[in-house]
Amino acid sequence: xxxxxxxxxxxxxxxxxxxxxxxxxxxxxxxxxxxxxxxxxxxxxxxxxxxxxxxxxxxxxxxxxxxxxxxxxxxxxxxxxxxxxxxxxxxxxxxxxxxxxxxxxxxxx
Numbered sequence: 001x002x003x004x005x006x007x008x009x010x011x012x013x014x015x016x017x018x019x020x021x022x023x024x025x026x027x028x029x030x031x032x033x034x035x036x037x038x039x040x041x042x043x044x045x046x047x048x049x050x051x052x053x054x055x056x057x058x059x060x061x062x063x064x065x066x067x068x069x070x071x072x073x074x075x076x077x078x079x080x081x082x083x084x085x086x087x088x089x090x091x092x093x094x095x096x097x098x099x100x101x102x103x104x105x106x107x108x109x
Contacts, residue, residue, distance in 0.1 A: 008053035
């Protein structure tokens with residue numbers, strides 16, 4: 001997912017400007033974003049305080065950590081490769097191909 005140029009605090013500040021009477025078009029030009037972005041922010045953060053946005057971010061981060069833990073538990077230990085050639089060998093071992101079929105682990109060209 002693409003990282004935002006604006007923090008939640010900055011977004012809430014921009015939305016407060018909108019609540020104070022600035023139009024979405026003015027804010028979009030001022031901050032270098034599209035009007036659609038302003039409306040999307042309004043849908044996500046509208047009426048939220050900075051502390052509520054920080055709490056939402058913390059909850060999302062905690063949920064992501066829990067999800068990763070469950071996935072790692074279900075997958076079991078995974079051997080990581082140190083060298084790109086080893087990663088290719090691991091991919092072939094697991095049946096992944098790079099754009100074509102394999103025969104006994106060798107890529108067909």
